[in-house]
Amino acid sequence: MALKPGPKRKATSTGQPDKRQRDNKETPGNTPSLKPPKRPRGK
DSSP states (O other): OOOOOSOOOBOTTTSSBOOOOBOOOOOTTOOTTSBOOSSOTTO
C-alpha cells in the first residue's frame, strides 16, 4: 500500500505539520478531523 499523497495537516497549536493521522483518544476537545482508530479499544 502506497503512502497517502498530499500535504500533511497543520497543527493549529504549533503551525507545524501534524504527525498524528488517527485519533486514539475519546476525550472531549480532541481533533475532530482525525480518523477514529481502526482497532476497538480494550481488545
